[in-house]
Amino acid sequence: MEKKGGLLEWLDKRLAVNALWRIMMSEYYLPKNINFLWSFGVLTMLVFAILVISGIFLLMYYKPDAKLAFDSVNKTIMMDVAFGWVFRHTHAVAASIMFLVLYIHMARGLYYGSYKAPREVVWITGFLLFVLMSATAFTGYLLPWGQMSYWAAQTITTLFEKIPFIGPDLVIWIRGNYIVADATLTRFFALHVVFLPLLLIFVTAVHLYAVRIVGSNNEDGIPMTKEEKKVKGIPFWPVFMAKEYFVMSVFLLFFFYLVFFNYNFAMDPINFQPADYLQTPMHIYPEWYFLAYYEVLRGFFFSQNLGLIAFVASMFIILFMPWLDRSPIVSGKHRPLYKIAFWIFIFDFIFLTILGKLPPTGLYAWLGLAGSIVFFLFFAALPIISKIEKSQVEKAGR
Template sequence: MKFMDWLDERLAVRQLIKVMLTEYYVPKNINFLWSFGVLIMVVFAILVVSGIFLLMYYKPDSHLAFDSVNKTIMMDVEYGWLFRHTHAVAASIMFLVLYVHMARGIYYGSFKAPREIVWITGYILFVLMAATAFTGYLLPWGQMSYWAAQTITTLFEKIPFIGPDLVVWIRGNYIVEDATLTRFFALHVVFLPLLLIVFTAIHLYAVRIVGSNNEDGIELTKEEKKHGKGIPFWPVFMAKEFFVISVFLIFFFYLVFYQYKFAMDPINFTPADYLQTPTHIYPEWYFLAFYEVLRGFFFSQNLGLIAFVLSMFIAAFLPWLDTSPIKSGNHRPLYKILFFIFVADFVFLTILGKLPPTGLYAWLGFAGSLVYFAFFFALPIISRIEKKKLEGGR
């Protein structure tokens, strides 16, 4: 304890532990979906640690990258395969956890005042994570890596005036080549993770200030939470969190050892060939829904591109689209229906995104894209209905 005293005098650790853990209260009426924030941190930690070990053998050079991954790391380094499987599966599962975390926020209205900053920083984190995943996906330099980078960078060509020059600038070449690989590598291992850490700090700070939302969406004061309506973060909340993490890790490592193909596509075990596009190319599953919106407007490339960009960013504006005073979906029957239609539509788009965009699939994709946007454009209308109802009830 003497050491604690010594530390306390210099760093006020006791005060810090109180503020951060033992006297930080979260509402009692929250379910395990509120554990997903910490799960994201866990997956991020797994990614950082496994990534560091991959970094020790990976070679960011278009002539060496494929073999350094598939020979050196996967075959020669002891447990190298474990670190690669873990990294690949964690990157994929990160998005599952992120989507659940975001869906929880959307359903329970956690983006509403006073949590707009929490939502916005969270959304920035999502976009940064997407960029990290995209840049990281190029590194194994397989066919899928290569053509994903080639097609997605080509999208920038459609930007008026500067587009074509911008694409060459991003690639550092007329096609995706060595220069692209090396700069994506730098972004993936240094720049983007740094930004992720900075925004995670802001995100967590903002949550500490405004506190967690809850199932009923009714704000609780600190006093209320202290006396009966809340539980301290440590040990009560974390006791549950540890359980959730352990269960999650079983699922996670089951995938790592036995069911990893969804995160390590067979096509990517063929080295990148800039003269031959694979018969089937598709993004990783977590981008499929947005990709399907891009393809959904199959009759107009420009419209598809605008829809694609809009679909990626429209959710960032939720706090201003949904202005209803009621927060939680539990108390908003109409919103609840819309929410589940939206979730179903997102899954639907994800599945369609991997199917060939022909015939019926093309039209289904178009319909799915419209439903996707319909959810967001219905929000102001629902908000008005709910506001009127609330006023009428008074």
């Protein structure tokens, strides 16, 4: 990189590429006490790249028109275009796996306290990325124009009706029609392929920049200055990335196994029936990554309004982690009480995800309510846990 003469020096004089490389890669130091959970950030980038590339190829044949969309996906892309099916399966599986990787990335942040000062901006931009990715997934899911596409969009857009005063008008504004129709498809298409990806790229840049400034957290949550890291840490390039490539290869092995041999989980059978606004499917449910929030929505079965408020809160409350959790101890590794709360939360999230797909009747309805309450109890418990830990630290310090 530091060679004299040649193209690089020419570029360096004009763009300072050497300095950029040092700041972003070779002299960006990571602590040594991190495990492979710290690889999931790069994995989200990898999956995003896969989504963009497979998406561009799908875009070449997809027709955003209520009359043509279903056939352009299921006939043109899946049957007629050479290897069109590879790109569709890859795109569908990558969309699903993106959320798996994102959830693990977020859970790592939760467990090791990566949201705490001074990393609030990293956490906030990360949360924004999660919301944007959710919006991208939701708009993209309408595009194949199958029964589940249609009715999921119909159900979720109906939720906005409950917003006071502007609700009913807002729903029509979002749909561009009184029901989900061609106008909805074209605007979701525009959002999915242009607007949201652009925002995602922009916020990703801020997210990475912020990490470069404050540095990575570590298993023990010990703050390290740049000088300390230079001595004790490892540089991002080539040391961290050497491990990262290995993790990526293993991940891709798993990913392409799903793409070729086990893709059904990402392609709901009901979506192989064309959208029909006169025929509601017996069960309507979102893709697995929204099931937990969907279950919170249904969990308060006795009051639609309460369910809706809970639904919005469940998606946004995690943004406030840095301010809900004021404990002086950073990493969950050294916080026995928090550790218990964390694992209850994780199991509750999985529990809600499973319940979200089941019919909301009888026992399931009550389990959903219990699961939803536990979900919020985790966040309610944080200030209390912080207080206990604060007094413990003060006692130990004395």
